[in-house]
Amino acid sequence: MFCFCVLQGDLAKKKIYPTLWWLYNDGLLPEDTYIVGFARSKLNVQDIRKQSESGWNRVIVEKPFGKDLESSNKLSEHISSLYQENQIYRIDHYLGKEMVQNFMVLRFANRIFGPLWNRDHIASVVLTFKEPFGTQGRGGYFDEFGIIRDVMQNHLLQMMCLVAMEKPVSTSSDDVRDEKVKVLKCIPELTLPNIVLGQYVGNPEGKGEEQKGYLDDPTVPKGSLTPTFATAVLYVQNERWDGVPFIMRCGKALNERKAEVRLQFRDVPGDIFQGQSKRNELVIRVQPNEAVYTKMMTKKPGMFFNPEESELDLTYGNRYKDVKLPDAYERLILDVFCGSQMHFVRSDELREAWRIFTPILHKLEQEKIKPLPYKYGR
Numbered sequence: 001m002f003c004f005c006v007l008q009g010d011l012a013k014k015k016i017y018p019t020l021w022w023l024y025n026d027g028l029l030p031e032d033t034y035i036v037g038f039a040r041s042k043l044n045v046q047d048i049r050k051q052s053e054s055g056w057n058r059v060i061v062e063k064p065f066g067k068d069l070e071s072s073n074k075l076s077e078h079i080s081s082l083y084q085e086n087q088i089y090r091i092d093h094y095l096g097k098e099m100v101q102n103f104m105v106l107r108f109a110n111r112i113f114g115p116l117w118n119r120d121h122i123a124s125v126v127l128t129f130k131e132p133f134g135t136q137g138r139g140g141y142f143d144e145f146g147i148i149r150d151v152m153q154n155h156l157l158q159m160m161c162l163v164a165m166e167k168p169v170s171t172s173s174d175d176v177r178d179e180k181v182k183v184l185k186c187i188p189e190l191t192l193p194n195i196v197l198g199q200y201v202g203n204p205e206g207k208g209e210e211q212k213g214y215l216d217d218p219t220v221p222k223g224s225l226t227p228t229f230a231t232a233v234l235y236v237q238n239e240r241w242d243g244v245p246f247i248m249r250c251g252k253a254l255n256e257r258k259a260e261v262r263l264q265f266r267d268v269p270g271d272i273f274q275g276q277s278k279r280n281e282l283v284i285r286v287q288p289n290e291a292v293y294t295k296m297m298t299k300k301p302g303m304f305f306n307p308e309e310s311e312l313d314l315t316y317g318n319r320y321k322d323v324k325l326p327d328a329y330e331r332l333i334l335d336v337f338c339g340s341q342m343h344f345v346r347s348d349e350l351r352e353a354w355r356i357f358t359p360i361l362h363k364l365e366q367e368k369i370k371p372l373p374y375k376y377g378r
């Protein structure tokens with residue numbers, strides 16, 4: 001028999017009882033352990049229970065977080081009347097993906113990228129999301145939101161923040177999120193000349209579903225102008241990125257499934273290889289087949305002395321053969337249990353994201369701007 005005597009007080013409440021609970025939870029306490037509490041004040045077991053292991057409340061909110069700045073603010077105000085910000089976990093599941101979490105490590109744990117990560121060396125950044133299927137019966141939901149709200153304003157913008165932000169003071173949740181908010185504040189709202197929209201139509205040469213267009217989905221309202229594809233250019237007006245286009249492309253019913261970030265470097269100045277040197281690119285492929293690779297010039301092997309484009313390739317399937325990557329939600333839900341908010345969207349981040357996109361969304365809807373047709377699978 002083990003007898004554990006605990007003097008009731010602040011330490012017992014904050015440390016000893018929680019520790020005993022974790023030991024019990026991990027199966028490390030011997031079975032016949034007795035915990036005996038004693039105190040100067042008059043206490044019974046009920047009182048001790050009330051004072052210790054009070055638990056916590058954390059609420060997980062999944063997008064859509066409103067439809068525009070106003071509705072999102074309303075929702076945020078309502079949730080914050082019920083919970084503190086440190087209890088609210090707004091999920092953008094892209095923040096739970098392996099390669100999206102890798103952005104910060106690649107950038108801030110390597111010396112080679114830091115000095116090049118700016119407008120002097122990078123010509124453009126392209127962020128891509130492609131899906132090879134259409135709305136698949138989700139037309140009712142999708143039609144109210146469209147591709148800008150469904151993917152661009154959240155998944156692509158979050159990835160952009162991680163590419164563009166400054167190095168946070170530490171990896172604590174709020175230090176990281178502070179930097180993301182600062183980047184968002186430097187992005188002017190998106191305007192009409194900087195966006196192109198599309199809506200898929202059936203492809204007569206395609207198979208099965210591919211022959212049906214967005215408007216053929218019975219859950220989509222007739223004549224809907226909701227875009228299923230969008231490409232937009234954003235700028236970050238700060239010292240690091242001024243003038244560098246961040247090109248976002250996202251769409252459904254395209255030719256493949258792909259999410260990636262591609263940084264294109266500037267031309268080699270004073271090229272001595274008669275214009276044969278192509279621009280370097282750093283590609284972070286989020287899915288499928290997670291990879292980081294750099295497109296670079298190398299001497300064509302053999303009896304040659306001319307440059308040839310090749311790749312420094314870190315494809316996870318080759319390098320980490322036996323590693324099983326957890327699903328994004330698996331990581332994020334574990335983070336909620338652990339109380340880590342780094343990979344969740346803070347309310348000020350959300351507000352800034354809507355500030356950038358709300359004016360164009362309203363304009364498109366008020367002026368009934370028609371998206372361009374594109375064939376399923378193109």
Ligand code: BG6
Nearest residue numbers: 063093131150151155259287328
């Ligand atoms: C969701 C969108 O947030 O992300 C869907 O609402 C989209 O339209 C999905 O299909 C894509 O997620 P993933 O993880 O499959 O790339």
